[in-house]
Each structure stands twice: as structure tokens, then as C-alpha cells.
Amino acid sequence: MSQRESVLQRRVTLGAMLDTESFTEVVRGFVELYRVGIKVFDDKGAKLADIKIGNGDFCGYVFSFPEGRRRCTATVGRVKDGPLALSHGARLPVLEPDLVPQARGMLTVPCFTGLRYLIVPIAWEGDQIGRVVFGPFMPEDLKDFAPKTLTEIAEGFDVGNAKTLVGKVRRAPEGTIARVMLHFGQLLQTMLFGGQKMYLTSQLHIEATLDNNRELEERNKRLEDANTRLKELDRLKSAFLATVSHELRTPLTSIIGYSEMLAEGLAGPLNGEQVDYVRTIMEKGETLLKLISSILDISQIEAGKVRLNFEPMDAVELINGSLSSLRPQVQKKGVALEAKLPAKMAMVSGDRDRLRQVIVNLLTNAVKFTPKGGRVAVTLTDVQQQPDLNAPGYRILVEDSGVGIPADQFDKIFNSFYQVDSSSTREYGGAGLGLAIVKSFVEGHGGVVRVASEMGHGSRFTLVLPVTPSTQQHILITPPVTSVSPADDRF
Amino acid sequence: MQLNHAQRELTVKIVYYGPGLSGKTTNLQMVHQRTSPEVRGRLLTVETHDDRTLFFDLLPVFFSTANGFKVKVKLFTVPGQVIHNATRRIVLQGADAVAFIADSRRAAAAENNAYWKNLVENMKENNLDPAQVPVVIQYNKRDLPDTKTDAEIEETRKKGKEPVVGAIAIRGIGVLETLYAVLQSAFRSLEARAGLTKNIGLGEREFLTQVFANIDVTGTELERILPPRTPGARP
Ligand SMILES: Nc1nc2c(ncn2[C@@H]2O[C@H](COP(=O)(O)OP(=O)(O)OP(=O)(O)O)[C@@H](O)[C@H]2O)c(=O)[nH]1
Ligand SMILES: Nc1ncnc2c1ncn2[C@@H]1O[C@H](COP(=O)(O)OP(=O)(O)O)[C@@H](O)[C@H]1O
Ligand SMILES: [Mg+2]
Ligand SMILES: [Mg+2]
Numbered sequence: 001m002s003q004r005e006s007v008l009q010r011r012v013t014l015g016a017m018l019d020t021e022s023f024t025e026v027v028r029g030f031v032e033l034y035r036v037g038i039k040v041f042d043d044k045g046a047k048l049a050d051i052k053i054g055n056g057d058f059c060g061y062v063f064s065f066p067e068g069r070r071r072c073t074a075t076v077g078r079v080k081d082g083p084l085a086l087s088h089g090a091r092l093p094v095l096e097p098d099l100v101p102q103a104r105g106m107l108t109v110p111c112f113t114g115l116r117y118l119i120v121p122i123a124w125e126g127d128q129i130g131r132v133v134f135g136p137f138m139p140e141d142l143k144d145f146a147p148k149t150l151t152e153i154a155e156g157f158d159v160g161n162a163k164t165l166v167g168k169v170r171r172a173p174e175g176t177i178a179r180v181m182l183h184f185g186q187l188l189q190t191m192l193f194g195g196q197k198m199y200l201t202s203q204l205h206i207e208a209t210l211d212n213n214r215e216l217e218e219r220n221k222r223l224e225d226a227n228t229r230l231k232e233l234d235r236l237k238s239a240f241l242a243t244v245s246h247e248l249r250t251p252l253t254s255i256i257g258y259s260e261m262l263a264e265g266l267a268g269p270l271n272g273e274q275v276d277y278v279r280t281i282m283e284k285g286e287t288l289l290k291l292i293s294s295i296l297d298i299s300q301i302e303a304g305k306v307r308l309n310f311e312p313m314d315a316v317e318l319i320n321g322s323l324s325s326l327r328p329q330v331q332k333k334g335v336a337l338e339a340k341l342p343a344k345m346a347m348v349s350g351d352r353d354r355l356r357q358v359i360v361n362l363l364t365n366a367v368k369f370t371p372k373g374g375r376v377a378v379t380l381t382d383v384q385q386q387p388d389l390n391a392p393g394y395r396i397l398v399e400d401s402g403v404g405i406p407a408d409q410f411d412k413i414f415n416s417f418y419q420v421d422s423s424s425t426r427e428y429g430g431a432g433l434g435l436a437i438v439k440s441f442v443e444g445h446g447g448v449v450r451v452a453s454e455m456g457h458g459s460r461f462t463l464v465l466p467v468t469p470s471t472q473q474h475i476l477i478t479p480p481v482t483s484v485s486p487a488d489d490r491f
Numbered sequence: 492m493q494l495n496h497a498q499r500e501l502t503v504k505i506v507y508y509g510p511g512l513s514g515k516t517t518n519l520q521m522v523h524q525r526t527s528p529e530v531r532g533r534l535l536t537v538e539t540h541d542d543r544t545l546f547f548d549l550l551p552v553f554f555s556t557a558n559g560f561k562v563k564v565k566l567f568t569v570p571g572q573v574i575h576n577a578t579r580r581i582v583l584q585g586a587d588a589v590a591f592i593a594d595s596r597r598a599a600a601a602e603n604n605a606y607w608k609n610l611v612e613n614m615k616e617n618n619l620d621p622a623q624v625p626v627v628i629q630y631n632k633r634d635l636p637d638t639k640t641d642a643e644i645e646e647t648r649k650k651g652k653e654p655v656v657g658a659i660a661i662r663g664i665g666v667l668e669t670l671y672a673v674l675q676s677a678f679r680s681l682e683a684r685a686g687l688t689k690n691i692g693l694g695e696r697e698f699l700t701q702v703f704a705n706i707d708v709t710g711t712e713l714e715r716i717l718p719p720r721t722p723g724a725r726p
Contacts, residue, residue: 006584008567008584124532126551126553126554126555127561197535200549204546204581208581489604490651491603
């Protein structure tokens with residue numbers, strides 16, 4: 001799915017747009033050419049460049065006095081972090097009229113020493129993203145150095161020394177410094193534009209490369225998954241063919257074999273033994289019939305040809321009917337069969353024959369996978385609101401104390417032809433279709449089927465069915481749609 | 492949209508999308524030419540030597556509302572070449588509206604359709620709901636032979652709900668009309684989602700008037716829609 005937020009969605013900072021090293025070189029060149037110090041800050045006050053010239057000795061001397069240090073710190077603070085507005089001691093610079101329009105936003109901040117600073121905001125796409133500070137310089141218009149604000153900082157302040165030291169500071173009219181500053185501003189805009197372009201494109205290049213990789217990986221993953229699924233399907237299909245041919249051939253062979261024996265008069269008139277033979281023929285015939293009908297059912301479902309017939313029905317009667325058809329098997333196997341039914345239950349709607357098939361399939365499995373002496377129970381609950389369905393419904397639970405199902409197979413056992421043990425030597429018969437049919441029919445009713453199990457202790461299948469199946473009278477069960485049709489052409 | 496109440500700032504993102512060489516960059520160049528420099532940044536373009544967009548073009552336009560809210564409209568183009576799909580997807584992130592620049596020649600229909608589907612896919616990849624992000628379609632290059640007739644365009648217009656604008660971007664025809672339509676759609680969608688009038692006191696009329704206040708609309712359809720302006724003056 002979606003990537004992380006792109007650089008295009010973020011605010012670009014001054015620092016990201018400027019390459020610090022080359023920017024510092026440019027600033028140094030400017031400083032040396034015009035002999036005025038330049039500082040550049042971003043809008044958070046972080047320093048991007050700071051090149052000083054000429055004022056070091058003078059400022060150092062002033063700074064050596066505690067009061068000088070205090071006043072100096074205040075001035076520097078004003079220049080760096082103070083508002084870009086005509087307040088806190090800032091005023092408009094004195095400029096020749098032709099410069100005024102271009103110098104919009106420029107401020108003069110006087111220093112208590114008589115020196116001065118000029119500040120100009122860095123504008124970018126309508127925002128102020130930082131500031132440039134020029135200075136300190138000695139204003140041309142300052143007649144008598146040193147002013148009282150400087151001399152008063154200490155008793156022992158040496159005016160003569162200060163005068164000598166301040167001589168190294170560039171002396172110029174405000175207007176001259178302002179011109180240099182405008183020139184610098186234009187250069188800065190060009191550098192920012194180039195820097196922004198470099199920054200955005202290099203970032204975007206990285207983002208696009210990462211995104212391409214991500215897409216490739218996803219595609220590989222999908223292919224691998226599809227491949228695994230195909231292999232699995234293939235394996236299932238072969239297992240199915242083996243099973244079906246085995247399951248079909250064995251009863252047929254029996255029928256033929258025993259019939260032959262009868263026909264050849266090997267048994268003579270029907271005695272006890274013969275009765276057994278005939279029973280065997282009947283049993284095998286039934287097995288074959290069931291299997292063939294399951295295969296028929298599933299192929300009908302997969303071809304999307306099954307219609308459910310919803311009509312009012314009595315769920316208690318449904319369970320009882322299913323149980324009675326299971327009794328012979330249960331007795332033969334020697335497991336206990338128990339039913340917990342509500343005393344009285346509301347009428348529900350459903351396809352009686354299909355639901356009966358569902359319950360018989362579940363009970364058949366329960367009996368089949370439970371060893372002699374085990375226990376099988378079926379429970380029906382009364383109608384109540386079902387959170388799984390978000391509608392009123394009822395539940396049917398089929399539990400056994402049998403071999404159990406590994407948790408990682410809970411989904412797979414509902415696939416057609418899937419069996420936990422599909423080896424040819426498996427001890428239980430069947431074609432792996434029972435649960436696939438269960439699932440299709442239950443979902444055709446708008447219900448759900450769930451399984452819980454503990455290996456060696458038993459399994460529980462839970463059906464949650466709505467009182468009224470969610471759709472209209474007749475429902476067509478169709479296999480899941482996997483491909484999506486492309487949107488219609490717009491042009 | 493990015494709405495920053497603390498900084499009183501609204502950013503609206505418009506993306507020009509469409510097949511390669513349909514005229515996306517040309518649209519942005521024309522808007523740039525017609526917009527006065529105080530309210531826009533430079534046109535940032537990253538192109539190959541043969542003028543194909545490599546990453547994107549970006550033209551920012553900004554103004555302040557009467558309420559003192561800063562509004563930035565960022566116009567982006569995507570690269571149209573097939574191989575740049577990842578970049579297209581990234582540039583499309585967070586788009587508030589899309590101007591789909593189609594080549595109106597009949598022979599280009601298949602290409603237009605392919606990119607239309609690509610737009611929908613990439614919107615989904617970006618968690619944008621194609622039903623929610625408004626799109627305006629521009630039929631560009633109407634000066635070329637084989638262009639669809641008005642009647643044919645009208646026919647395809649009816650297939651969807653998107654506003655449709657005819658254009659010859661290279662001569663600036665239909666470019667501002669497209670921009671107007673896409674900004675209007677964007678505003679309406681943001682208004683419905685974020686209640687701009689109620690929350691920041693910015694209505695559709697002020698939004699559109701302010702954006703176009705510093706764009707020269709002489710000779711376009713917009714002259715009839717927008718209030719007359721005094722050249723160079725801010726509203
Ligand atoms: N005849 C004509 N040519 C145009 C028109 N609009 C743009 N073009 C030309 O079409 C070519 C491509 O225009 P671009 O704006 O670069 O196209 P694009 O959509 O940005 O292309 P990519 O960046 O590769 O996606 C250029 O040569 C333009 O001059 C138009 O209305 N008519
Ligand atoms: N009650 C159960 N106890 C243990 N395993 C079960 C139970 N019900 C189903 N299974 C497992 O699920 C598989 C698929 O069941 P089903 O579709 O009914 O096919 P069949 O019973 O014909 O093998 C079974 O082969 C078995 O491995
Ligand atoms: Mg079974
Ligand atoms: Mg382009």
C-alpha cells in the first residue's frame with residue numbers, strides 16, 4: 001500500500017535548501033569583498049552562516065567589561081531572535097528613495113556602541129523562512145564616537161583604545177550597506193531556488209527508487225503466493241483422483257465379486273452367510289451412492305448451479321431427523337450420541353434438505369473421527385441476537401471426543417477434497433467433500449461455520465444461522481469471484 | 492490539504508496528470524507567464540534534455556485572506572512517461588484535485604484511457620478515494636488535425652461527472668479556465684470536508700478571486716466571471 005510521506009508534502013527548511021559548505025564560501029567571499037560581517041539564521045534561530053570581519057578586537061574589548069557584556073548580549077539577542085518589525089529598538093534604514101521599494105522589510109538595529117546592524121527577512125513563497133544580519137558597521141553619519149551609552153559601561157573605559165580598535169570596523173552609510181544587502185538577497189534567492197531543486201529532486205529520486213523496489217517486492221511476493229497455491233491445488237487434485245478412483249473402485253469390485261459368487265451358486269440358497277453377503281453388497285452400494293452424490297453436489301456448487309429453497313421449518317425436527325439417520329452407524333461404531341435441544345423453539349426459515357445434509361455431514365465426521373467408547377453431542381440453541389450475523393439467529397454445535405484437527409488446518413479442511421491425512425494408507429474413508437458442502441450451504445443461508453479443536457481431545461463445529469436467510473427466496477450459490485472487471489473507458 | 496491553525500496557513504495541492512506529451516508542463520508554463528511575480532514562486536521544472544518532465548514541475552501561488560490566513564496553492568505536474576509510475580504516485584500524494592490533461596486527438600483515446608486507469612490506481616495506492624478527489628478534464632491540442640469535434644467531446648463528457656474544458660495550451664487557450672475549474676472543484680470538496688468558510692472564514696468566492704487577482708485573465712472566459720481588476724493592484 002501507500003508509501004511514507006513524500007518530501008513534497010513537507011515544508012522545506014532553509015538548511016535543507018542550502019549546501020552549508022558552499023554557502024559559507026559564498027558568504028565569506030561577500031564579507032571579504034565588502035568588509036561587513038554577515039550572519040544567516042533560519043526561522044528557528046539556527047545559525048547557517050556567521051562570518052565576522054573587523055570588529056573582533058573592538059567587541060572583545062567592550063565584552064571584557066561586565067556591563068559591556070550584558071549590553072552586547074542584549075543587542076545580539078535582538079538582532080538574532082527579535083521580531084522582524086519596527087519595535088524593540090529597530091527602525092527603518094535611511095535610504096535613497098530609489099532603494100525604498102526593494103528594501104521592504106529591511107530594519108536598522110543600532111548597537112549601544114554606536115555601531116549598527118541591518119536585518120532583512122528571507123522571503124520564500126510568501127513565508128519568512130529566516131533572516132540575514134549585516135554588521136556591525138560604523139555608520140557614516142555617526143559624528144562623535146564614543147557615545148555615552150558606551151563610555152558609561154565602566155569607570156576605567158579607555159576611549160582612546162576604543163577609538164583605535166573601532167577604526168578597523170568598516171565605515172559606510174546605511175544606504176551603501178543596504179545595497180550590498182539587496183545584492184546578497186538576490187544571490188541568496190538564486191541559491192535557494194537551485195538548492196531547493198537539488199534537494200527535492202534528489203529526495204524524490206530516492207523515494208521513487210524505494211517505491212519501485214517496494215512494488216517489485218510485492219509483485220514477487222504475490223507471484224510466490226500464487227505459485228504455492230497452484231502447487232497445493234495440484235497436489236490436492238492428484239490426491240483427489242487417487243482417492244476417488246480408490247473409493248469408487250473398491251465398492252464396485254466388491255459388488256461385482258459378491259454378485260458373482262451369488263450368481264455362480266457358490267452360496268446355494270440364502271442362509272446366514274448369504275444374508276451377510278447381500279448386506280455387504282447393500283452397504284457398499286450405499287457408500288458408492290453417497291460418494292457419487294457428494295461429488296455431484298460439489299461440482300454443482302462449483303459450477304454455480306445450486307439453488308437453495310427457503311421455507312419455514314422446525315429446527316428441532318431437523319436435528320432429530322438427522323440423528324435418526326445416523327443411529328445405525330453410531331451403534332456399529334460404539335460411541336455415545338447425545339442431543340441437547342431446547343424444549344420449545346420458534347420457527348425459522350431455511351432449506352430443510354440442505355441443512356439436514358449439513359448436519360449429517362458433520363455428525364458423520366464426528367462419528368468417523370471418534371474412536372470406540374467416545375462421545376458425540378449435538379446442541380441446538382434457541383433464537384437470539386447473533387453478533388456474528390448482526391441479526392437474530394440460532395446455533396447448532398456438533399462436538400466429539402475424537403482425534404481432533406491441527407489448528408493450522410482449520411481453514412483448509414473446508415476446501416474441496418482436502419483431508420488432514422490424504423495418504424493412501426489413511427484409516428478413515430471419505431473424499432474430503434463433506435465440509436466443503438457444509439460451508440457452501442451454510443454460507444448460502446447467510447450463516448457462518450467455525451471450528452475449534454484440541455488434538456487428541458476432540459473437535460467442535462459451530463454453525464450460526466440466521467432466522468431468516470439474508471437474501472430473497474431463492475439463492476444462487478456461486479463460487480467466489482476472483483477477477484475484477486476493469487473500469488469502463490472514460491475517453 | 493494541509494491546514495495549520497497555529498501558523499494560520501492553508502496549503503492546497505493540485506496535480507496535473509495525464510499521458511506523456513499531453514501538455515501538462517505547457518499548462519504550468521502558461522499559468523506562470525500570466526501570474527505576477529509577487530504572488531508566485533519561480534516555476535521549478537526538472538526536465539531531460541528533450542523537455543520531458545523527469546520528476547515534476549512545481550509552481551506555488553500564494554495570497555493572504557481578508558482574515559489574515561495564508562493560503563498557498565501548489566500546482567504540480569507529474570511525468571507522463573510510462574516508466575515514471577512510481578514518481579507519478581509520489582507526486583499525487585495528498586492531491587486535493589486533479590487536472591487531467593488529455594490529448595484530444597482521436598488516436599490518443601487509448602492512451603488517455605490507460606492513464607485514466609493509472610490515475611485511479613495510483614489514487615488508491617495513496618489512500619485517496621477516487622470518488623472524493625475531484626478531477627477536471629482538459630482536452631488539449633485542439634489545434635491539431637484529427638482532434639475530436641465538439642460533438643464527440645460532448646459525447647465523452649457524458650460518460651462521467653467531471654467538468655470538461657477544451658484547450659490549446661501552447662497558445663494559452665483554456666489554460667486559466669482549466670485552472671479555475673480545478674480550483675473551484677478543489678475548494679468545494681475541501682469545503683465539504685473541512686468547512687473552510689466556517690473554520691477559517693474563507694469562502695469560495697474569496698478563494699477564487701484572490702488567486703486570480705494577480706493572474707492576467709485578459710482574453711479568457713474568466714473575464715466574464717471574475718470581477719474587473721486594476722492592473723498591479725492587490726485586492
Ligand atoms: N499543437 C499543440 N502542441 C502542444 C499543445 N500543448 C502542448 N503542446 C506541445 O506538446 C509537447 C509536449 O508538451 P509538454 O507540456 O512538455 O507535455 P507534458 O505533458 O508535460 O509531457 P511529459 O512531461 O513528458 O509528461 C510540446 O512540444 C508542447 O509544445 C497544444 O495545445 N497544441
Ligand atoms: N470431527 C472431526 N474430527 C477430526 N477431524 C475431522 C473432523 N471433521 C473433519 N475432519 C477432518 O477434515 C477433513 C475433511 O472433512 P470432510 O470434508 O468431511 O471430508 P471426509 O470426511 O470425507 O474426509 C477430514 O478428512 C478430517 O481430516
Ligand atoms: Mg466427511
Ligand atoms: Mg512535462
